[in-house]
Amino acid sequence: MLARDAHVARRNAIQLFLQTFLQPLLFVFIFGKVMVGSGYLPPSYKNLLLPGIIAISMVFTGIWAVAMPLIAEFQWTREIEDRLLAPIGVGWIAIEKVIAGMLQAIVAGLIVIPLAWLVLRPGVEISIAAPLTFAVIIVLVAIFSACGGLALGCSINQQHIGLMFGMVITPMIFFGCAYYPWSALKTFPILQKAVLINPLVYASEGLRATLVPQFPHLSRTAVLIALLFFDVLLLVVGLRQFENKAVS
Amino acid sequence: MAVGVRTKDVRKVYSASPPLGAAGGFIARADAKGGKQPKTQIPALDGLSLEILPGEIFGLLGPNGAGKSTTVGVLTTRVRPTSGQAWIGEHDVWKEQVQVKYLIGVVPQRPNLDFSLTAREILIFHAAYFGIGSKQRNERADALLEKFKLTERANQMVRGFSGGMMQRLSIARAMMHDPQVLFLDEPSAGLDPQTRILLWEIIREYHQAGRTVLLTTHNMEEADALCQRLAIIDHGHVIALDTPAQLKASTPGGFVLRLRFGNQTAELVQRLQSLAGVREVRASDSTGADVYADRGGSLISEIANLASNLGAELSDVHISEPSLENLFLHHTGRSLRD
Numbered sequence: 001m002l003a004r005d006a007h008v009a010r011r012n013a014i015q016l017f018l019q020t021f022l023q024p025l026l027f028v029f030i031f032g033k034v035m036v037g038s039g040y041l042p043p044s045y046k047n048l049l050l051p052g053i054i055a056i057s058m059v060f061t062g063i064w065a066v067a068m069p070l071i072a073e074f075q076w077t078r079e080i081e082d083r084l085l086a087p088i089g090v091g092w093i094a095i096e097k098v099i100a101g102m103l104q105a106i107v108a109g110l111i112v113i114p115l116a117w118l119v120l121r122p123g124v125e126i127s128i129a130a131p132l133t134f135a136v137i138i139v140l141v142a143i144f145s146a147c148g149g150l151a152l153g154c155s156i157n158q159q160h161i162g163l164m165f166g167m168v169i170t171p172m173i174f175f176g177c178a179y180y181p182w183s184a185l186k187t188f189p190i191l192q193k194a195v196l197i198n199p200l201v202y203a204s205e206g207l208r209a210t211l212v213p214q215f216p217h218l219s220r221t222a223v224l225i226a227l228l229f230f231d232v233l234l235l236v237v238g239l240r241q242f243e244n245k246a247v248s
Numbered sequence: 249m250a251v252g253v254r255t256k257d258v259r260k261v262y263s264a265s266p267p268l269g270a271a272g273g274f275i276a277r278a279d280a281k282g283g284k285q286p287k288t289q290i291p292a293l294d295g296l297s298l299e300i301l302p303g304e305i306f307g308l309l310g311p312n313g314a315g316k317s318t319t320v321g322v323l324t325t326r327v328r329p330t331s332g333q334a335w336i337g338e339h340d341v342w343k344e345q346v347q348v349k350y351l352i353g354v355v356p357q358r359p360n361l362d363f364s365l366t367a368r369e370i371l372i373f374h375a376a377y378f379g380i381g382s383k384q385r386n387e388r389a390d391a392l393l394e395k396f397k398l399t400e401r402a403n404q405m406v407r408g409f410s411g412g413m414m415q416r417l418s419i420a421r422a423m424m425h426d427p428q429v430l431f432l433d434e435p436s437a438g439l440d441p442q443t444r445i446l447l448w449e450i451i452r453e454y455h456q457a458g459r460t461v462l463l464t465t466h467n468m469e470e471a472d473a474l475c476q477r478l479a480i481i482d483h484g485h486v487i488a489l490d491t492p493a494q495l496k497a498s499t500p501g502g503f504v505l506r507l508r509f510g511n512q513t514a515e516l517v518q519r520l521q522s523l524a525g526v527r528e529v530r531a532s533d534s535t536g537a538d539v540y541a542d543r544g545g546s547l548i549s550e551i552a553n554l555a556s557n558l559g560a561e562l563s564d565v566h567i568s569e570p571s572l573e574n575l576f577l578h579h580t581g582r583s584l585r586d
Contacts, residue, residue, distance in 0.1 A: 086377035
């Protein structure tokens with residue numbers, strides 16, 4: 001089944017590539033190149049931006065890679081049924097989707113690093129201080145994004161995709177601490193607490209902590225615990241939703 | 249060894265939640281406060297018990313909404329019954345899903361092909377899900393594509409296929425892992441006559457290899473032509489179960505005359521009963537009656553005379569010969585097409 005998803009992903013590679021990377025790259029270009037180049041933002045902002053862009057790309061690739069096909073396959077064509085009838089437990093099909101989404105998210109993160117570096121150069125200093133922590137954070141972020149995609153994809157009908165963008169994705173991006181560090185919110189204490197329910201915050205802050213530790217960031221332990229919590233929560237919700245949807 | 253199918257007192261009640269807008273949605277309405285709309289309960293199956301013998305072609309016949317697809321859904325792990333049990337061979341469908349899935353092949357009512365793949369890939373991946381080796385699955389895919397006359401389109405995406413081609417490919421896919429029990433949910437709906445005959449041949453051939461076939465249909469001709477035994481279902485339970493020939497013979501008389509009168513009276517209905525060859529008269533409403541009789545056309549002149557004597561003018565007559573359709577009418581008071 002993983003082979004099937006890999007096959008389909010290869011077939012749609014160019015489309016997937018454009019929809020995943022165009023937006024973050026434009027952001028990198030405008031904020032990192034134009035705004036900094038014209039002096040509206042200090043050059044060090046580039047360093048701050050990079051981890052956030054990686055986080056956004058990973059999270060949305062993961063969500064997208066799982067949620068969109070699921071929404072389509074559970075529509076009236078019920079394309080997913082051939083897999084639901086394969087001789088394995090229904091839950092494993094959901095797990096397979098999560099693994100496929102997770103792999104795509106990791107690939108997305110690893111591709112964005114050199115691409116963003118190319119656009120932002122010169123003046124970006126990334127140092128992977130703790131490679132192991134970095135790897136763990138990448139994997140945890142990939143898992144929660146894929147599980148989030150599973151939960152969303154099984155909760156939403158095709159006619160509500162627009163709503164999903166407006167109500168879930170957009171606020172997640174803007175309150176995700178991707179374009180600013182979490183500590184920048186300290187002048188808005190309520191907001192600063194409220195954004196903590198957004199898992200993207202931990203993705204951005206965690207990558208910031210490992211890539212550009214010179215900037216203020218949440219503690220690594222807090223990030224790891226929070227990411228793990230969201231991984232488990234979204235996986236449980238996602239599996240439950242999937243089974244509800246698979247069996248009427 | 250052929251495998252049978254059994255269900256016991258299966259009930260299924262769907263609860264349809266009201267649409268998002270009706271419940272207030274995101275914009276709370278003043279009158280929606282507190283009072284949550286009750287969910288609509290739709291009973292689909294009402295204590296359905298069936299026993300399908302190993303190696304037979306069994307038909308479920310009934311109008312739309314009778315519960316045929318729900319029955320197939322329950323037997324194929326896709327619809328969880330509200331109560332009751334179902335077995336494929338010795339395996340409880342809801343306790344041993346994985347073993348059950350190995351035994352069954354399912355052709356759904358609407359083609360649910362994987363639109364991201366080509367025809368050939370659909371078959372190959374399906375076999376791979378069932379753990380069939382790569383040499384064997386390639387051979388089998390080619391054989392089935394040939395049999396269903398799809399070889400020319402094998403490497404095209406199924407998105408552009410016609411309804412009939414998708415249907416054929418669905419059936420080919422269900423046969424890929426050579427299941428012991430094949431479920432076909434309205435297999436010939438939307439097929440042209442030529443393809444339908446091809447399909448019938450393939451089903452018979454499959455059955456001769458010792459497989460059990462369960463098909464649902466609302467087409468009398470198909471049920472008659474293919475099935476060894478038939479269950480007629482309406483409103484979620486079995487109303488008759490036998491061989492097609494026995495079922496047809498069980499309709500009183502065999503012929504049905506559906507009559508309409510300008511002005512029907514109780515006396516007229518009574519007098520119709522006494523005509524030679526009439527077995528049963530059912531007055532459907534104040535203007536019509538169904539007459540079950542041994543003969544058809546030869547009764548008409550007598551009925552017309554009778555009616556004109558009583559001042560009730562005969563306005564419409566429809567005669568049908570012995571068929572499963574009449575049987576359905578007899579059991580439910582409704583025609584299959586109603």
